[in-house]
Amino acid sequence: MNTDHIDWMTQSVNQAQKLHPYVPGKPVQQLLREQGLDELQIEQQVSQTIKLASNENPYGVPPQAVQAMQDAASEVHRYPDGDCFALKQALASEHGVETSQLLVGNGSNEVLELIIRCFAGVGDEVVYSQRGFIVYALATTAAGATAVAVPEADGLTHDLKAMAAAVQANTKVICLANPNNPTGSLLATDALQTFLDGLPRHVVVILDEAYYEYVQDDISDSIHALNHPGLIVSRTFSKAYGLAGCRVGYAVADSDLLAVVNRFREPFNVNSLAQAGAVGALRDKEWLLEKVAACKKERLRLEDGLLERGCFMAKSYANFVLLQHEKSLDICQRLEDKGVIVRPLAPYGMADVLRVSVGNFDENTAFLSALDDVLAELP
Numbered sequence: 001m002n003t004d005h006i007d008w009m010t011q012s013v014n015q016a017q018k019l020h021p022y023v024p025g026k027p028v029q030q031l032l033r034e035q036g037l038d039e040l041q042i043e044q045q046v047s048q049t050i051k052l053a054s055n056e057n058p059y060g061v062p063p064q065a066v067q068a069m070q071d072a073a074s075e076v077h078r079y080p081d082g083d084c085f086a087l088k089q090a091l092a093s094e095h096g097v098e099t100s101q102l103l104v105g106n107g108s109n110e111v112l113e114l115i116i117r118c119f120a121g122v123g124d125e126v127v128y129s130q131r132g133f134i135v136y137a138l139a140t141t142a143a144g145a146t147a148v149a150v151p152e153a154d155g156l157t158h159d160l161k162a163m164a165a166a167v168q169a170n171t172k173v174i175c176l177a178n179p180n181n182p183t184g185s186l187l188a189t190d191a192l193q194t195f196l197d198g199l200p201r202h203v204v205v206i207l208d209e210a211y212y213e214y215v216q217d218d219i220s221d222s223i224h225a226l227n228h229p230g231l232i233v234s235r236t237f238s239k240a241y242g243l244a245g246c247r248v249g250y251a252v253a254d255s256d257l258l259a260v261v262n263r264f265r266e267p268f269n270v271n272s273l274a275q276a277g278a279v280g281a282l283r284d285k286e287w288l289l290e291k292v293a294a295c296k297k298e299r300l301r302l303e304d305g306l307l308e309r310g311c312f313m314a315k316s317y318a319n320f321v322l323l324q325h326e327k328s329l330d331i332c333q334r335l336e337d338k339g340v341i342v343r344p345l346a347p348y349g350m351a352d353v354l355r356v357s358v359g360n361f362d363e364n365t366a367f368l369s370a371l372d373d374v375l376a377e378l379p
């Protein structure tokens, strides 16, 4: 009997056991259930509890997206458009690309997984930063490929020289988030182009720009400014566009390359309401710009607040800030007890750091006040 598949399965299980599973930001209802509240109490408490753990948009859903989803609701007895025609048209016009250069997914998470699964398998390597988005590691392992996690230069920023040096003949994919989650660091366009210029042409580079809308004034538009045959830029409607619950993200790349990835996706991977909502959100430019500006202002206020309290770690370019404290896990627990959910970064090897999503003015005020109380009561 050929036992190769058993060896391979055992190897995958061993590899998977070394991984930290993806632990999403704790939903408000889950926290309240953990605190022992019954359904009625949960209903009463929900609005008093603040979730700053998943980098969502705290200002809600763009009005034009709500309208578009309401209009689409009466058609959900039909399957969605498997090719996302209207959404691709809107994205193509937004970015000045052909619709064949677009891949739409159930969140950019699906886009990332599809690309990794498509281009990397057993015997191949996928290179990413040690403190890069955890889904790269999970998708690499699921694909049976070998993960090569490169330490950051300063603990926060991708070390592009070291990443280039890690590329071997069997490196198939490189994943880079810019700005990076969870560290919030940003790489300049020219540094990225120099990195791309040094790579073998066959390597697929996923430039994950889930937080692009927060830095579009700081860097060039990678879709047009960067040049590499295997470059795939991924973006999402989950953050600045306020549609995290819809699950819709996309990638822009060479048409031939995406035609291959398209064969890997399920036929109806993006639901009708998500497609309609995303088209509506793209129309609501004013809303987007206003909310991004508000978020950046609030981010500064939070960073100043952390600085004053001696817990500031580094400047962030995304919609979250980093709180550094030797008792971070204790702080995290005590904040939860006071109804504020933040995200511990221990799974990223940053045991003394909490990631705090930028909320709206009231949420951030409540967070800073809860933090004051927690810092005062720490043993």
Ligand SMILES: Cc1ncc(COP(=O)(O)O)c(C=O)c1O
Pocket: 054, 055, 106, 107, 108, 109, 110, 133, 177, 180, 181, 208, 210, 235, 236, 237, 238, 244, 247, 248, 249
């Ligand atoms: C860097 C990065 N990439 C991708 C994603 C996935 O986002 P989504 O699947 O909601 O588009 C996230 C979500 O937090 C992220 O931080």
